[in-house]
Amino acid sequence: MTTLETRRVVGAGIDRVDAPLKVTGTAHYPNDFSYPGMVHAALVGSTVAAGRIRGIDASEAQSAPGVLTVITHLTAPRLERGPMTLLGPSPPAPMQDDRILHYGQHIAIVVADTPEQARHAASLVRVEYDPAEAVLDVDDPRAQIVENPWGLDTERGDVAAGFAQADVVVEGTYTTPDNTNNPLGLMATIASWHGDSLTVHDSTQWPHNVRTTLATVFQVPESGVRVLAPFVGGGFGAGLRVWSHVILTALAAREVKHPVKLVLTRPQMFTSVGHRPNSVQRIKVGVTREGDLVAIEHYGMSSVAMEDDDYEPVSFGSAVAYDCPNVLTQDRQARLNIPCPGSMRAPAEGQGNFALECAIDEAAYAIGMDPLEFRLRNYAEEHPLLGLPWSSKALRECYREGAERFGWSRRDPEVGSMRDGRWLVGYGVAGVSYPFYQVPCQARASLRRDGSAYVRSAATDIGTGTYTVMTQLAAELLGLDVGRVRFDLGDSDMPYSPQAGGSGLTGALANAVHTACRNLVREFLDVVRDDEASPLRGAAPDDVTVTDGRLHRVGTPEQGESYTDILARHGLEELSADGRSTPPRAEEIGMATSGAFGAKFVEVRVDPGLGLLRVARVVSAIDGGRILNEKTATSQIVGGTVGGISQAMFEETATDAGTGRIANATFGDYLMPVNADVPDMEVIFCGGPDRATAVGTKGVGEVGLVGVAAAIGNAIHHATGRRLRALPFTIDQLL
Template structure:
């Protein structure tokens, strides 16, 4: 059976198949569902960051109109903590004792007939606290330091000897603040019990994780839980964990024996569904006068909640980015009285690349070399840690083709030497990568009597285009038009799928769909194996191709027949097949499995009198392996680029150091770029399919953000001669 080499559907910039539902308002998000007898819930958050609740009075709340129940730690049952997941441990179970570990912690849930009644009653809950001094800064000596829990620190060579041999040594401290995931759709959970069976509509990026976690927490069979998330209003990582509001909604529904709906408010989004943890990074790089890197030492410390296990090793990218003989990377965490962090687009690399790529730029200036040339000079042809060739790597082409598209050759090397009227002009770049991530996945494919195909898996589409690219892939593999294929997702009753995150879903799911479709064609061949009427009698899978709904012999396309004819002749309504993908392993393939690579080129303009910073244009050259849909892939890079601009210039979750309260937890106060802040953006894809998997994708969801902050900071230095080592870059830092 032919695969994708000669395909015409995969790769095409097909419009999103789910677009008509979304633009007409027919797509149903969790917040759109309603059920007979449904009650509504509201949360009560703590107003201190550390201490205990000496008392909690719910009398007035219970007496308020429409209130059905108020659940606190005094009335909540014992709940198990959720299981260990692919992304680490589950957050602590809510309402288990009187301790307060962060401001805004959920300390009660109110259930009423309407959401307005529930919110009103929540304000009537009275709490007496015994506050203690909160630990809110990673530099606080009281903070417990957590050693690298996943064993991801790396060391090769001898960095001390390397620095002693270096002609130039550059070192500095780089800091990144907390950022908060702010998908447009407010996170929503609806829970409904039917005896021991449970149905949940949830704004999740991972339905199977919600099902498994709730089964553990509530000690009910996993087979009796169904989690639905066919449409999710964005995520950026906020929907990867089973947060306490989900658990509390399920608990409330069991308590009142009615369906219960909970919609987080925007301020609650800042304390309930994770955030990018802040980081303090010390980086030191040694080089020869000719620009050959000799040693890299990268230490990072990030914040984590008091009883959480979220982990983002911000330094590990430094171990594989360049051909440097002596490298040491070390990551630690400081436990603080903060809400649980979680993944936010390009976790770890979003922070770590700012430090590494800024420092590489500093080295280039220190040795008098073009920042592009120093990256090419220290290009890692093989994985420096494994010593194996990459399964694919077109980063060199990203540098060269991106530079040509951007016009890098027009750059004059001296900082402050380029102007346009009153504006200082700066060019900056960053080399970027995002590590390979793929886990097992399953899919099921069917062809029906009318010749249409139905393919499904319990994945989610958070706006990335999963519906569309899987429709394209299945159509290509089954020889059908895209209008004949329906792809469904977002239902935990479907075959297992991992989360939409880490740039890993497309690869895992695509390879599962690939396996299912090949197996389905094999099922048709099995049906006609001994069929004397079939021109495909005794045909092997590798001897046939599929075109226009027909299976035919490769050597003679006339020798074949349609799915419809086979099903009709054998009295079958449909045939189905399951497929699964298994992650490739470097040791088995003899090559280092590659994630995505890229190069980011940025032009900035700065008003030296006012300190105004404007990003004028961005060119992103990306090696994402096989691109299944150029339009949706480009959209991912553009969206990630906007996120990178936001990280570099706008976003900072501001925590009041006196109280632990997040001081800017609204869209009116939390800065993000608007249309006027988004420049001309150009995206080009280079390279080809990755050799490690059948489909050859590498993912583009995260790579769009990585390195933008460094590229902007590097451009700022070129424009002004001022090196910015702390994000976000603000007006006060640029007043010259």
């Protein structure tokens, strides 16, 4: 069937279809919903990082005005731990014993008639602790070390022999701090029980995971749990796991037999919904004087909570980034008394790329080679681990077009040679990749007698444009105007969808929508297969195409009829069809499935007297496969780049070494870039559709952030001669 070759709706940079709802304030986020008889909850957090609760007195809180109940570990029922998920094990069930594993741990939930009453009563809960000395540093010898749980350590060739033949070896230790996701919208949950049936509104990036987890935790049928998230106020990964506040809200609603709403405070967002774990990375690179990489060794150590299993292989990207015969990557984790980490935009690659691309840059300088030329010389034409051709890879084009747009040829190679008045000027580059990620997904498409289409799947749109690009794709596949297509998401009663994360949703969902729309056309052809009145009688799917709401034979537009005519003649109100996608496997398609690639070019200005750092320009050249909407895709890269600038220059979740308390858990203290910190940015898309899937997308949600910190660090070195290895880059490092 040639539906993908009909009128071009996909690719056009149309405005977001959900924009009118958002700008008029009529888009309903979880916090906007209400139920008759709804009451409110507030959480009590631990004020120590380790130890046990010696005693907890909730009597004063319980007798406060409006309070319905106070639940602690002494009164909470036994709860099952959530299931294994695509992203690993669920976090531990809350309030199951008296142990304290991190500062801010939820140790009580208070339910009252109003949010103010609940917050006040929460302040009246008295707790006595038997504190223990907390383990808060990955270098603490008391920290339990966790071996690589997913088997992602890699080794090829003979690394020791590779370093022996190297003319130059560079090595260093790179550190990245904890970062906190901090979406603007505070995360909220509403839970309402009707017998064993549960309805939940939640700030989640994965409704089906919330449904499965709550059914497991409360031992109720999954079919009786419905999770709604039509709009989510950002996430950046914070909504990928089912956190304890969601479970506690459902527990409280069951106890008081009222719908319950819980909205986290900003400080609680720092201890309740994950964070990017810190890392200490030792990297070593061997190179010949001709510029050939001969060995890479990359060790990563990152933090994990005491009883959690979140895992980020920060070194793994080094195994596949370059054509190098001898590579060793290894990751370990140190168990600390910290809140559970979780994914934050560009997990693992956001940290690992910083170390790798700075080390690659240092190796280029060590042999006197242009850093861009060095990267191109060691370009991996095939997947280094699998030995297979990439399903697509336009990184070489990204380097070439990005360099031209940026003006890399104007770079003076001598360190510290470029100036603008008192400012030292530096140019930096970083190669970028983000791994392929797709999992099974389902969608359903319907065409109604009025000629409109309704397509749906239980995905979420966290601001990435899912509503819009799926509307465009369905419109193109069905030959309809965009205004005749409605795409819905955010409801676990809809067909299964994976999470909005890992840059994998667009690919998985697009392929499911593609199949659903193809099957819907097949349903129409089945209806008219023996219809003597239809010019499409006996037509097979490959015989037809769709244009302007009409099915017609390929090459003969007059031999066709509209969807509405077929439905009306056969007395049907609508036809529906389901579609599902399954991820391609390298061994089946004979290619290595490719994630997104890119190149980041950055110009910085450094005032050597004051230690001031300014990012002046950023050019991002991105291979994102087939771009479904250039406007929203560009927005994703711009937003990711701002996040990368933030990671490089501002963000650090500061934990007090003595108490485990997060010392900067407000927007007044946690630094992020403002408009004046964001420079001119250009985005170029290179390459074309990926060959591994029908739609050909690769996802651009993460790749915009990757490489920004490294490119800024490399530009700082070009400007000043300083090689900075600790994020964020601060004034004291530049003085």
